[in-house]
Amino acid sequence: xxxxxxxxxxxxxxxxxxxxxxWRAVALASxxxxxxxxxxxxxxxxxxxxxxxxxxTGAPSRRLLFKARRLVEVVAVKPxxxxxxxxxxxxxxxxxxxxxxxxxxxNEGVASLMASTGVALELNxxxxxxxxxxxxxxxxxxxxxxxxxxxxVEVVFSxxxxxxxxxxxxxxxxxxxxxxxxxxEEALEALSNIPWRVLERGRRRLSxxxxxPGVRVVEx
Numbered sequence: 001x002x003x004x005x006x007x008x009x010x011x012x013x014x015x016x017x018x019x020x021x022x023w024r025a026v027a028l029a030s031x032x033x034x035x036x037x038x039x040x041x042x043x044x045x046x047x048x049x050x051x052x053x054x055x056x057t058g059a060p061s062r063r064l065l066f067k068a069r070r071l072v073e074v075v076a077v078k079p080x081x082x083x084x085x086x087x088x089x090x091x092x093x094x095x096x097x098x099x100x101x102x103x104x105x106x107n108e109g110v111a112s113l114m115a116s117t118g119v120a121l122e123l124n125x126x127x128x129x130x131x132x133x134x135x136x137x138x139x140x141x142x143x144x145x146x147x148x149x150x151x152x153v154e155v156v157f158s159x160x161x162x163x164x165x166x167x168x169x170x171x172x173x174x175x176x177x178x179x180x181x182x183x184x185e186e187a188l189e190a191l192s193n194i195p196w197r198v199l200e201r202g203r204r205r206l207s208x209x210x211x212x213p214g215v216r217v218v219e220x
Contacts, residue, residue: 002188004170005195007053007074007096008124008158013167019048021169025199027053027074051199056094059084065093073202076122085110092117095198096156099144101127101137106144111151120198121148123190125176126160129168133179141180156195157187 003024011028018026028050053074056065060077065088068075076096079085085105088094090113097119099106106121114121123141131137148155157177161167168176170191177187 002170002192003196004192005199006159006161006170006173006191007051007122007156007195007198008076008098008160009167010162013161013164015045015048015050017164017167019045021167023048023170025049025051025196027051027199029053029055029076049199051202055098059087062091062093065091069093069205073199073206075202079105081105082107082110086113089113089117089119092119094119095202096120096122098122098124101140104140106147108147108151111147111153114148115152120154120156120194122156122158123177123180124158124160125168125173126162126166128176129159129166133176138179142182145180154194154197155190156198157190158195 004022005025006023007027008029009018009026011030024047026048030053051074052072053076054068054072055076055078056068057078058080065075074096075094076098077088077094078098078100079088080100080103082105085097085099086109088097089110097114121144123144128137128141145155157173159166159168159173174184174187174191177190178184181187
């Protein structure tokens with residue numbers, strides 16, 4: 001049975017509603033100040049894991065990125081230029097690269113860097129939902145998806161829901177995402193197993209004794 005994960009949901013969306021729609025885990029998005037105080041997790045409802053996500057715009061420094069990684073399970077960077085996308089991808093400190101619709105800042109060079117550092121591409125479906133899947137926007141999403149797949153970059157789909165009215169069930173989002181992937185199975189994978197792996201990596205990173213991937217402090 002698939003465990004559906006939405007890595008980009010506003011804290012204003014009711015958690016009970018999300019669980020009722022069929023989500024098993026969600027990451028609540030926030031943009032705190034750079035005092036870097038830990039975000040407060042909302043009390044999860046039964047059967048729903050609630051994680052924390054930090055949204056960063058532009059090209060934050062490596063120091064700030066690595067600091068953020070010790071505060072939240074999911075760190076997402078939204079670059080506003082190709083150069084900023086390169087910086088975020090090459091650092092390997094972000095979990096997700098979430099490009100805006102405009103300007104387009106994803107190309108083969110950025111995708112290659114993401115593949116080498118393990119940064120996943122997040123495609124936020126809210127613009128498609130709000131604008132009714134215009135052909136130009138759908139074509140852009142398909143281009144991003146193909147580019148990522150050819151480079152070996154993992155892709156996750158997120159709802160980007162900022163209000164309860166924008167929340168959708170995993171199956172509804174999979175139907176929409178399949179217009180991008182041209183494969184229902186690939187769409188389901190990008191809403192379940194792939195984001196679950198991103199979330200699990202973030203949880204391990206915050207666990208006691210973590211140093212770096214594959215390295216932990218073990219009490220003698």
